[in-house]
Amino acid sequence: MTDQTTPEPHVARNYAPLDITIATADGAWVSDEEGRRYLDMLAGYSALNFGHRNPELVRAAVDQLGRVTLTSRAFRSDRLEPFAAALAELCGKQMVLPMNTGAEAVESGIKVARAWGYRVKGIADARAKIVVAHGNFHGRTTTIVSFSDDPDAREGFGPFAPGFVSVPFGDADAIAEAIDDDTAAVLIEPIQGEAGVIIPPEGYLRRVREITRERGVLMIADEIQSGLGRVGRTFACDREGVVPDMYLLGKALGGGIVPVSAVVADEDVLGVLRPGEHGSTFGGNPLAAAVGHAVVDLLATGEWQERAALLGGHLAQKLDGLVGHGVTAVRVAGLWAGIDVDPEAGTGREVTERLRALGVLAKDTHGQTIRFAPPLTIRATEIDWAIEQLERALSAH
Incomplete structure (x- = not known):
């Protein structure tokens, strides 16, 4: 018998997704069934390098x-x-x-x-x-x-x-x-x-x-x-x-x-x-x-690679500023980042749940690490906003 109390009772439970149901998407943004928008900082584990519906x-x-x-x-x-x-x-x-x-x-x-x-x-x-x-x-x-x-x-x-x-x-x-x-x-x-x-x-x-x-x-x-x-x-x-x-x-x-x-x-x-x-x-x-x-x-053409390198440098600079403020270490290569969360700020899963509530989608791994891998279509201002939300999520424990 399926568990009818779960959002997806007929789907095998080989994943534990965040509490969001995506209905539409465009570029670096997705929307849920109620029309709330979220910045996608995961990009389908790099499957969406060129954005949603390029x-x-x-x-x-x-x-x-x-x-x-x-x-x-x-x-x-x-x-x-x-x-x-x-x-x-x-x-x-x-x-x-x-x-x-x-x-x-x-x-x-x-x-x-x-x-x-x-x-x-x-x-x-x-x-x-x-x-x-x-x-x-x-x-x-x-x-x-x-x-x-x-x-x-x-x-x-x-x-x-x-x-x-x-x-x-x-x-x-x-x-x-x-x-x-x-x-x-x-x-x-x-x-x-x-x-x-x-x-x-x-x-x-x-x-x-x-x-x-x-x-x-x-x-x-x-x-x-x-x-x-x-x-x-x-x-x-x-x-x-x-x-x-x-x-x-x-x-x-x-x-x-x-x-x-x-x-x-x-x-x-x-x-x-x-x-x-x-x-x-x-x-x-x-x-x-x-x-x-x-x-x-x-x-x-090489344009996407150059964009990832340029924006990746911006992302690294922003993330480096969080070390010692809820983050113990960051590793960045282009638009790909591993962010180690200070246990005092919560687990990686807890921080990603807080991020979701703030309008940013990311994924945790191995307990204390959060991954950022946004679409290469993302803009510097959107990266800035995502980092602002991460700061809020880290301080909300």
């Missing part, structure tokens, strides 16, 4: 809705190759494996890395290993939670898949020590999002790139949250001038309209796949390809 992306979707939305990969569509070519060029790579969700991109990247390990590197069958980082968040499928150390995502969902070795995030020497002859890849988030926008030490990504190249293993960058303009560059790896062997992309690639994800790599990596070994009915569908191509076109 006109160019909506136009691309509407145009495609009038033509064809799904063919399956049993047939070719006129939208897939142009999208793949544009995305490959944006990434500086040769091939794209289109999927739907971020978790699917990660699962696909794992399969490709293992196949590459067996067919190119010569690892013995069923012995391939992938090095990952503590505190990672790559999704919640059964394979992925096998190498998660988040008890909420992991406990009660075993048995777990073997083949993963976890080392401290930000420690390149630990990665070097973990690699052996059976290692196919190193899979990391250049910046850990769910962990609280954890930025590794300067030089970490460059050293990981050097190690993986020297040891003959793939470097896989999960840029599903950090990529596509969020941090003031196209990819978080760009902050250190690093190009991984494989990008895992999602979220913003669908423009907040449809789920679009992708594995992007050169042919010597993605070319290991053979027909029938991997697929998706909806992966690369014409509607997704049309929207994804429009997203790539937005990023090709």
Whole structure:
């Protein structure tokens, strides 16, 4: 029997949303059923980098809705190759494996890395290993939670898949020590999002790139949250001038309209796949390809990346002023921030609830951290207003 006392009695309780029901949205703002407006400082965990109902992306979707939305990969569509070519060029790579969700991109990247390990590197069958980082968040499928150390995502969902070795995030020497002859890849988030926008030490990504190249293993960058303009560059790896062997992309690639994800790599990596070994009915569908191509076109000019960098500096300056005033630490990369709340001001959840009451939407993580990831369409004055509301929420305990 469903619990009729909850706002969504027929929805599985795998989330605990804030007490708001969104009915409409535009740009950086959303409205509830009563018409109250809220500044969206989460942007769908970076899925809405270009704002709610971005006109160019909506136009691309509407145009495609009038033509064809799904063919399956049993047939070719006129939208897939142009999208793949544009995305490959944006990434500086040769091939794209289109999927739907971020978790699917990660699962696909794992399969490709293992196949590459067996067919190119010569690892013995069923012995391939992938090095990952503590505190990672790559999704919640059964394979992925096998190498998660988040008890909420992991406990009660075993048995777990073997083949993963976890080392401290930000420690390149630990990665070097973990690699052996059976290692196919190193899979990391250049910046850990769910962990609280954890930025590794300067030089970490460059050293990981050097190690993986020297040891003959793939470097896989999960840029599903950090990529596509969020941090003031196209990819978080760009902050250190690093190009991984494989990008895992999602979220913003669908423009907040449809789920679009992708594995992007050169042919010597993605070319290991053979027909029938991997697929998706909806992966690369014409509607997704049309929207994804429009997203790539937005990023090709560099304007969104510059905007995120400029406004990110403004956001960092404002947040730094809160340290010691209800905030113990902040970490900012472009328009992406992790804000550690002083326990005396309340828990992260309590502060986000107060923010909601003040007209600002954000999300807590790991107890005492709040994440800000507003749409890149946000204005400096709106950032200022959000910080003013955060000050009020921190002092309202």
